[in-house]
Amino acid sequence: AAAGLCPYRALLARRGGALRALCGSVRGLAAGPETHFGFQTVTEAERREKIYHVFENVAKKYDVMNDSMTLGVHRLWKDILLHKMNPSPGTLLLDVAGGTGDIAFRFINYVRSARERQLQQKLKHHQNLSWQEISESYQEDKFKSLGDSQVVVCDINKEMLKVGKEKAQHLGYSEGLSWVLGDAEELPFDDDKFDVYTIAFGIRNVTRIDLALQEAYRVLKPGGRFLCLEFSHVSNPLLSRLYDLYSFQVIPVLGEVIAGDWKSYQYLVESIRRFPPQEELKAMIEDAGFFKVDYQNLNSGIVAIHSGFKL
Amino acid sequence: GRACLSHTEPRTRDGRSGEEEEEEGWYQLYPGHIPTSPLQKALLAAGSAFMALYDPYRHDMVAVLGETTGCLALPNLRDKMKHHPEGYRILQERPRIRLSTLDMAKLQGLPDGSLGREYIRFLEDNKVSPDTRMPPKFVDDEELAYVIQRYREVHDLMHTLLGMPTTILGEVVVKWFEAVQTGLPMCVLGAAFGPIHLSARNLQLLATELAPWAIRSGRNASCILNVYYEQRWEQSVASLREEIGIFPPP
Numbered sequence: 001a002a003a004g005l006c007p008y009r010a011l012l013a014r015r016g017g018a019l020r021a022l023c024g025s026v027r028g029l030a031a032g033p034e035t036h037f038g039f040q041t042v043t044e045a046e047r048r049e050k051i052y053h054v055f056e057n058v059a060k061k062y063d064v065m066n067d068s069m070t071l072g073v074h075r076l077w078k079d080i081l082l083h084k085m086n087p088s089p090g091t092l093l094l095d096v097a098g099g100t101g102d103i104a105f106r107f108i109n110y111v112r113s114a115r116e117r118q119l120q121q122k123l124k125h126h127q128n129l130s131w132q133e134i135s136e137s138y139q140e141d142k143f144k145s146l147g148d149s150q151v152v153v154c155d156i157n158k159e160m161l162k163v164g165k166e167k168a169q170h171l172g173y174s175e176g177l178s179w180v181l182g183d184a185e186e187l188p189f190d191d192d193k194f195d196v197y198t199i200a201f202g203i204r205n206v207t208r209i210d211l212a213l214q215e216a217y218r219v220l221k222p223g224g225r226f227l228c229l230e231f232s233h234v235s236n237p238l239l240s241r242l243y244d245l246y247s248f249q250v251i252p253v254l255g256e257v258i259a260g261d262w263k264s265y266q267y268l269v270e271s272i273r274r275f276p277p278q279e280e281l282k283a284m285i286e287d288a289g290f291f292k293v294d295y296q297n298l299n300s301g302i303v304a305i306h307s308g309f310k311l
Numbered sequence: 312g313r314a315c316l317s318h319t320e321p322r323t324r325d326g327r328s329g330e331e332e333e334e335e336g337w338y339q340l341y342p343g344h345i346p347t348s349p350l351q352k353a354l355l356a357a358g359s360a361f362m363a364l365y366d367p368y369r370h371d372m373v374a375v376l377g378e379t380t381g382c383l384a385l386p387n388l389r390d391k392m393k394h395h396p397e398g399y400r401i402l403q404e405r406p407r408i409r410l411s412t413l414d415m416a417k418l419q420g421l422p423d424g425s426l427g428r429e430y431i432r433f434l435e436d437n438k439v440s441p442d443t444r445m446p447p448k449f450v451d452d453e454e455l456a457y458v459i460q461r462y463r464e465v466h467d468l469m470h471t472l473l474g475m476p477t478t479i480l481g482e483v484v485v486k487w488f489e490a491v492q493t494g495l496p497m498c499v500l501g502a503a504f505g506p507i508h509l510s511a512r513n514l515q516l517l518a519t520e521l522a523p524w525a526i527r528s529g530r531n532a533s534c535i536l537n538v539y540y541e542q543r544w545e546q547s548v549a550s551l552r553e554e555i556g557i558f559p560p561p
Contacts, residue, residue, distance in 0.1 A: 249350050257358035260371050262345055262448070 035207060038270030044207050051205050052157060054264045055099070059159035061259040062100050063167075068254050069265075075102075077303050078200060081229045082106045084296070084305060085196060089115040089147025094194040094219060096184050096212075097202020098153035099160035101167055108173055111149040118147070146176040152194075154182040185211040189219045196220075200229040204275045213288035220310045226290055232297070232304035233277035239300050247272070278304050340453045343446045352379045355449065364504055367479075374445040377497035378459060384494040385455040391534045392458070398537035405457055406541050408441045408464040418544055426551055427544030430471045437477040441467060461536060462493065468540055472552055473525070474560040479505065480513045484521045491529030493536075520561045532556035 037047045058065065066074045081103065087093065089111050095103045126133070155161050161179050168177060182188045184199065184206050197216045206212045216226050234240040247269040255265025276284065278295050281304075285293045290308030297304050339346070347355065356379040363372040392398030406412075418427035434440065444463040450456040466485070473488060475481035483505040490498035502522075506514055532555045543551060552559065 249348065250354060253351055253354040253358055256355060256375065257362050257372065260369070 036274050038267045038274065047207050050267075051207075054267055055157045055205075056159045057261055058259060058264050059100075059157070059163045061261075062160070062163065063102075065255065065259055065265070068258055069251055073299070074201075077229060077298055078102050078106055080298060081198070081200060081227060081305055082110050084307065085110075085198070085225070085227055087111055087114070087149065087196065089118060089149050091149050091195045092193070093149075093151040093196045093198065094154060094187075094189070095151055096154050096182075096187070096197065096199045096216070097156070097205065098198075098200070099155045099157065099164055099202075101153055101164040101173075103198055103200050104151045104153045104164075104177060105168070105171065105173055107149075107151045108146065108176060111146055111176075115145060115147040115149075150176045150178070152178050152180055152189075154180045154184075154187065154189075156181070156183050185215060187215045187219055191218050192221045193219050194221060194224060196225050196227065198227045198229070201231070203228055203230055204271050209276075209284060210288070213285055213290075217289045217310055222310055224310045226285065226306075226308040226310070228281070228285075228306040230281075230304060230306070231272040231275065232281070232295075232301050234301040236300050243302060278306075281306055340451065341456055343448055344450075344453075344456070345448045346451065347379075347449050352449065355379045360500060363501075364507070367508060370443075371445055373497065373501065374447075374463070375449060376500070377495055378447050378449040380496040381450070381455075381459060384496065385450070385452075385458055388462070388493055388495075388534070388536060389455060389458045392536055395534065395537040397539050398534065401461065401536070401539055402454070402457070406539070407460075408467075408541070410440060410442050413441070421545060424547050424549065425544065426468075426471070426540065426546050426548055429548050430468060430544075433467065433471045437470075439467065439477060458536070462489075462495070465535060465540065469535065472548060472555070472557055473528070479508050480517060480521070483509070483517060484525050487522050487525040488529045491526055492532065492534065524558060524561055528557045531558065 032043045032045055034041055035044050035047050036042070037050050042050065055062075070077075085107075087107060087110060091111065093104075093107050095107070098104055153161070153164060155164070158181060161181060165179055168174065180188060184202065185208050197220050199212070199216070203209060203212060213226075220226065234243050251269050252262045252266045255268075256262040259265070275281075278297070278301070282293050282295055285306055285308045288308075289310065291311045293306065293308040295304050295306045355375055359372040359375040359379065362369050363376055366372075389402070392402050415431065418431050421427040423429075441464060444460070444466075447456040447459050450459055466489070469475075469485050469488065470477065470481065473485055475484050483502060486498050486501040486505055489495070490502045506517060509517065535555065538551075538555060549559075
């Protein structure tokens with residue numbers, strides 16, 4: 001049976017290949033500039049649409065899939081990002097492509113405990129307070145448990161935001177949190193507004209990374225920090241092969257079994273391979289005007305945190 | 312490993328050559344086809360088996376299990392069809408049972424006891440539709456993909472001929488019948504593990520009456536895929552049962 005199928009398959013391939021080449025050139029003439037969607041070549045408009053649909057489909061199972069694919073390690077990566085950020089109470093954070101809120105919730109937890117520590121320190125050093133001062137401090141606690149910190153979660157996808165809002169309600173996050181529908185390449189915010197800008201596992205899905213970086217620069221205050229957490233390139237050859245094997249053989253299967261969606265997770269692993277490696281991304285961030293740009297590899301480069309400052 | 316349909320070159324998707332045409336590594340043999348490596352098929356088979364048991368509402372998992380484990384049974388079925396005049400015609404003409412291809416009004420107008428009328432009654436009573444059948448994705452042969460698709464679409468007709476509803480008990484009975492008829496591992500697994508979800512009373516009913524009858528009928532009957540059902544709507548269910556060799560339900 002296999003032998004009989006081979007010529008048929010080869011014929012299909014040749015025909016398919018020629019057809020694809022023809023389509024490619026026709027498409028190139030008709031629509032906009034070409035870019036990639038995983039390993040396919042598409043126009044920018046097509047790419048945006050396809051990616052929107054991917055996240056529309058995966059939104060409900062996004063968190064479950066993240067846990068399954070990374071065996072929960074993505075939580076550690078996000079924790080490390082927050083530790084690197086080390087936000088103090090009063091920080092204004094913009095979390096772009098923040099979808100289901102993982103970074104935002106961690107931020108709130110972080111500043112809340114930082115604030116508690118702050119207040120405890122204050123109390124320790126001021127043992128002899130007058131009744132006036134004591135009642136004032138109680139009022140402060142009531143209204144500033146986050147100490148004026150705020151996080152704005154911005155995402156281009158309605159479904160992801162929906163899941164994020166539901167999660168926030170379910171987990172009891174309400175103070176200091178807002179949700180905005182917006183495009184990383186064209187942010188609906190004023191210049192010089194935010195102390196920190198984060199984009200966790202989102203910049204890979206942006207079609208014009210340069211525009212997103214420019215926007216990040218624009219909305220950050222002078223002195224503000226840019227932080228990007230993203231899948232990157234593994235240089236160790238043995239680890240790289242194991243990682244590839246896992247990515248291409250296991251992850252789409254997980255996608256099919258858990259989320260009933262093979263193709264979205266096939267896209268995910270392909271998009272990781274297409275994304276610029278550490279040094280290239282560093283250069284792009286520098287091009288947008290950021291200074292002191294650096295990166296930190298996590299798990300030998302499976303993930304990397306890039307950081308830059310607007311000075 | 313399980314090299315059911317031996318590929319000429321399982322090219323690993325290491326993703327370095329993004330520029331070439333054959334970026335996917337394999338070729339899409341039919342719309343909706345997702346080419347998979349033997350390892351992926353094995354993982355899919357295991358994962359879908361687990362998930363189908365864990366969450367019985369995941370019908371897509373049952374479908375995937377059938378596709379990834381059917382590599383021996385499907386060619387068998389296809390050959391049975393090829394060597395039978397009616398089955399051969401079905402393979403040539405590739406009829407599909409879909410709401411858009413069925414003349415619902417005409418079928419409803421047929422006399423009670425006819426295949427068409429009873430089929431419509433079955434769809435209405437159980438509130439199902441032939442259009443909810445999943446198209447195959449992981450079968451690496453275009454003709455076999457049709458065979459499994461035909462098997463899925465004929466499943467509802469099996470319910471009609473066996474007189475079984477779409478309750479868990481009814482589905483398990485049909486699975487026993489199909490397991491004997493087709494030899495598809497998915498049917499065998501479904502028949503063996505489906506009863507997990509049954510109550511004690513139903514379990515007893517299954518074990519003492521229904522399963523033995525289903526097995527006997529399955530063995531006695533000719534291949535159910537060799538019947539051109541679309542050309543037999545007027546035939547009475549009883550006569551069709553007799554023709555195929557299905558014993559009357561208990």
